[in-house]
Amino acid sequence: xxxxxxxxxxxxxxxxxxxxxxxxxxxxxxxxxxxxxxxxxxxxxxxxxxxxxxxxxxxxxxxxxxxxxxxxxxxxxxxxxxxxxxxxxxxxxxxxxxxxxxxxxxxxxxxxxxxxxxxxxxxxxxxxxxxxxxxxxxxxxxxxxxxxxxxxxxxxxxxxxxxxxxxxxxxxxxxxxxxxxxxxxxxxxxxxxxxxxxxxxxxxxxxxxxxxxxxxxxxxxxxxxxxxxxxxxxxxxxxxxxxxxxxxxxxxxxxxxxxxxxxxxxxxxxxxxxxxxxxxxxxxxxxxxxxxxxxxxxxxxxxxxxxxxxxxxxxxxxxxxxxxxxxxxxxxxxxxxxxxxxxxxxxxxxxxxxxxxxxxxxxxxxxxxxxxxxxxxxxxxxxxxxxxxxxxxxxxxxxxxxxxxxxxxxxxxxxxxxxx
Numbered sequence: 001x002x003x004x005x006x007x008x009x010x011x012x013x014x015x016x017x018x019x020x021x022x023x024x025x026x027x028x029x030x031x032x033x034x035x036x037x038x039x040x041x042x043x044x045x046x047x048x049x050x051x052x053x054x055x056x057x058x059x060x061x062x063x064x065x066x067x068x069x070x071x072x073x074x075x076x077x078x079x080x081x082x083x084x085x086x087x088x089x090x091x092x093x094x095x096x097x098x099x100x101x102x103x104x105x106x107x108x109x110x111x112x113x114x115x116x117x118x119x120x121x122x123x124x125x126x127x128x129x130x131x132x133x134x135x136x137x138x139x140x141x142x143x144x145x146x147x148x149x150x151x152x153x154x155x156x157x158x159x160x161x162x163x164x165x166x167x168x169x170x171x172x173x174x175x176x177x178x179x180x181x182x183x184x185x186x187x188x189x190x191x192x193x194x195x196x197x198x199x200x201x202x203x204x205x206x207x208x209x210x211x212x213x214x215x216x217x218x219x220x221x222x223x224x225x226x227x228x229x230x231x232x233x234x235x236x237x238x239x240x241x242x243x244x245x246x247x248x249x250x251x252x253x254x255x256x257x258x259x260x261x262x263x264x265x266x267x268x269x270x271x272x273x274x275x276x277x278x279x280x281x282x283x284x285x286x287x288x289x290x291x292x293x294x295x296x297x298x299x300x301x302x303x304x305x306x307x308x309x310x311x312x313x314x315x316x317x318x319x320x321x322x323x324x325x326x327x328x329x330x331x332x333x334x335x336x337x338x339x340x341x342x343x344x345x346x347x348x349x350x351x352x353x354x355x356x357x358x359x360x361x362x363x364x365x366x367x368x369x370x371x372x373x374x375x376x377x378x379x380x381x382x383x384x385x386x387x388x389x390x391x392x393x394x395x396x397x398x399x400x401x402x403x404x405x406x407x408x409x410x411x412x413x414x415x416x417x418x419x420x
Contacts (some may be wrong), residue, residue, distance in 0.1 A: 003087040003419055003420075004086065004087050004090065004291070004292060004295065006419075007419055008292055011090055011091075011094070011288070011292055011419075012289065012292055014094045014415075015090070015093070015094055015097075015285050015288040015289050015292070016285065016289075016310060018093075018094045018097030018098050018101065018284070018285060018288075019097055019281050019282045019284070019285030019307065019310055019311060019314070020281075020310050020311075020313070020314045021097065021098060021101035021314070022097045022098075022100050022101040022104070022116075022120065022280065022281035022282075022284075022285075022314070023061075023278060023281035023282065023310070023311040023312075023313075023314025023315050023318065024101065024104075024105075024314045024315070024317050024318035024321075025100065025101045025103075025104025025105055025108065025116065025119070025281075025318055026104065026116045026277050026278070026280060026281055026314070026315055026318060027057065027314060027315035027316060027317060027318025027319040027320075027323060028104065028105065028108035028318035028319065028321060028322035028323050028325075028326070029104045029107055029108045029112075029113065029114060029116060029318070029322075029323075029326050029366075030115075030116045030273060030277050030365070030366055031053050031057060031270065031273060031315070031318075031319045031323050031326075031327070032113050032323065032326035032327045032329070032330045032331075032366070032369070034053060034057075034266060034269035034270040034273040034369075035049045035052070035053045035266050035269070035270060035323075035327055036113075036326065036327040036328075036329070036330030036331040036369065036373075037262075037266070037330065037331060037337060037342035037343075037345045037346050037369070037373065038262050038263065038265070038266035038331075038342060038346075039327045039328070039331040039332075040327075040330065040331020040332050040337035040342060040373075041259075041262055041331070041337045041338055041339045041341065041342030041343075042259075042338075042339070043259045043262035043263055043266070043339055043342065044262070044263060044266060046324045046327065046328075049266065049327060050319055050320055050323060050324065052263075052266065052267055052270065053266070053267075053270040053319055053323070054316045054319055054320060056267045056268075056270035056271040056274065057270050057271070057273060057274035057312075057315045057316060057319060058274065058312045058313075058315070058316050059271055059274065060270065060271035060273065060274025060278075061274035061277075061278040061308060061311050061312040061315055076121055076124045076125055076128065076137065076138055076141055076142070077092075077124060077125070077127075077128035077136050077137055077138065078128075078135075078136050078137075078138065079297050079298075080297075081132050081135075081136050082131070082132070082136075082297050083296070083297045085131075086291045086295065086296065086297050087291075087419075088131045088132070088416075089131075089287070089288070089291060089297055090288045090291050090292060091127075091131075091412055091415045091416055091419065092124070092127035092128065092130075092131050092408075092412055093124075093127075093284040093285070093287050093288040094284075094288055094411075094415060095123070095127050095408050095409075095411035095412035095414075095415055096120060096123035096124045096126070096127050096284050096404075096408045096412075097120075097123075097281070097284050097285060098407075098411050099119075099123040099126065099127075099404055099407035099408035099410075099411050100116070100119040100120040100122075100123040100280075100404055100407075100408075102407055103119050103123075103400065103403055103404050103407060104116060104119055105322075107326075107396060107400075108318070108322040108323075108325055108326055109322060109325065110325075110396075111325040111326055111328060111329040111333075112326070112329070112392065112393060112396040113326050113329055113330055113366050113369070113370055113393060113396075114366065114396050114397060114400045115364035115365075115366045115367055115397070115400060116277060116280045116281075116366075117277075117280055117364055118145060118364060118397075118400045118401050118404070119400050119401075119404045120280050120281075120283075120284065120404070121142075121145055121401065121404070122400060122401035122402060122403065122404025122405040122408070123404040123405065123407060123408035124284065124408065125137050125142060125401070125404075125405050125408070126404060126405030126406060126407070126408030126409040126412070127408045127409060127411075127412040129405070129409065130408070130409035130412045130413060131412065142401075145401065146401075148363050148364060148367070149367070149397055149398065151356075151363055152352075152356075152363040152364045152367030152368045152371060153367050153368065153370055153371025153374065154371060155352045155355075155356070155363070155368065155371065156345075156348050156349060156352050156367070156368035156369065156370070156371030156372035156375065157348075157371040157372060157374050157375030157378065158375060159347075159348035159351055159352055159372065159375070160344050160345050160347075160348035160349075160371070160372035160373070160374075160375030160376050160379075161375040161376070161378055161379050163188075163343075163344035163347055163348055164340075164341060164344045164375070164376050164379040165379055167184075167188070167340050167343075167344065168379070170184050171184055171254060171340075172251060172254065176250075177247075177250045177251060177253075177254050178241050178250050178253050178254060178257075181236070181253075181254040181257050181258075182233075182236050182237070182257070185232060185233075185236055185257055185258065185261070186229040186230070186232045186233045186236070187229065188258075188261075188343060188347065189225075189228050189229045189231075189232035189261050190225040190226060190228065190229035191225070191347050191351070192225075192228070192261065192264075192265050192268070192343070192346065192347050192350060193221075193224050193225035193226075193227070193228035193229065193268075194221050194222060194224070194225035195221075195347065195350035195351050195353075196265070196268040196269060196350050197220065197221035197224040197225065198217065198218070198221045201217045201220060201221060228264070232260075232261055235260050235261075236257050239256065239257060241253045241256070241257075254340065255338050255339045255340055256339075258339035258340050258343050259339050261343065262339050262342055262343060262346070265343065265346045265347075266346070269346060269349070269350065273365065274312070274315060277315075277365075278308065278311040278312065278315060279303070281311050281314060281315075282303055282307045282308065282310065282311040283303075285307060285310075286302065286303045286304075286307055289307075290302070329389065329393070330369060330370065330373060333386055333389045334370070334373045334374060334377060334385060334386055334389055334390060334393075335373060335374070335376060335377030335380075335384050335385050335386065336377075336384070337373070337376070341376045341379075342376075344372070344375075344376050345369065345372040345373045345375070345376050346372075348368070348372040348375065349365065349368050349369045349372050352368045352372075353365050353368060356368075367397065370393060374390065
């Protein structure tokens with residue numbers, strides 16, 4: 001307690017700076033899961049994606065991102081063990097934020113799409129071991145995290161593969177692809193509207209104290225999906241195309257019909273991403289500030305509007321500076337994307353994210369997105385994938401948690417040495 005009294009202002013500033021830095025990393029790396037496919041398909045330019053995602057991520061983080069992130073702050077480690085030494089938890093949360101931010105910065109500069117959740121989880125685990133030993137960590141939760149490395153990309157890839165094959169069968173491999181696209185396109189728009197609405201309703205609106213039951217939430221999501229499907233039909237009908245042309249031109253025309261929907265999909269996913277991911281950065285920051293204010297280790301750490309504002313600015317800044325590198329990897333380097341392929345990848349990402357949340361599976365949106373893009377590529381044969389890029393991404397996934405843990409432990413010891 002004496003350390004907190006002596007260095008309260010410094011620790012407060014470090015906590016805010018750590019939260020800002022971590023959310024910068026989330027913006028630089030994680031936003032690719034929402035916008036990478038839109039850029040890769042040609043529906044949006046990088047500049048347009050940065051502007052659109054910046055607005056929607058800010059709105060999602062500031063309006064619907066106020067989660068009390070108990071799991072990220074002290075759920076991974078045993079908070080009760082820190083009650084006699086709260087200053088160690090303050091140093092640990094700050095160290096975890098800086099460690100995760102450093103790894104996300106390195107990954108973003110290299111264009112590696114990694115999971116911000118896994119980076120902060122590894123960092124919190126590392127500071128827990130460094131502070132009080134291995135018994136301070138809830139290892140069963142870490143086991144779930146490891147399992148998610150395998151679950152997330154496989155589920156995303158499987159759903160994206162099925163969707164790609166369905167579009168091929170229902171639209172491209174028919175006598176009149178343009179007419180079939182006008183018929184089936186709104187159904188695919190409905191799927192996106194329905195799934196993204198479920199993400200927002202189930203995980204976003206509750207942070208605004210707006211709660212829906214399972215049935216009412218489903219009904220609202222279906223209504224939104226139907227409205228968007230009708231809007232998509234009107235948009236498609238306004239695009240005048242010649243039906244009696246060669247197959248190549250017809251296929252190109254089908255891709256044109258899907259471009260407007262990709263813009264909506266990217267915007268909606270960016271909003272959902274901002275509302276869900278901001279807690280990874282400001283959860284530990286909130287835990288540290290809670291201790292600095294109350295001098296006690298609490299089971300929950302309320303997130304204030306000011307903290308959300310810090311996180312929102314961090315996400316937008318990260319997106320504007322290094323977001324384009326990870327978007328390029330997801331959108332161009334894994335496999336070649338067109339609007340319909342990107343659409344399948346985005347729908348798969350939304351579907352698996354919602355389904356996993358409902359089942360309580362600890363999956364990563366970024367891992368799902370990468371798996372979905374791979375699934376779209378596999379639909380055209382394994383040769384359509386850049387296996388060298390895929391290999392680099394997989395390696396970066398496996399080292400995220402241990403690297404985060406190591407960096408967290410090192411920064412924790414450095415902070416304690418300076419504050420002692």
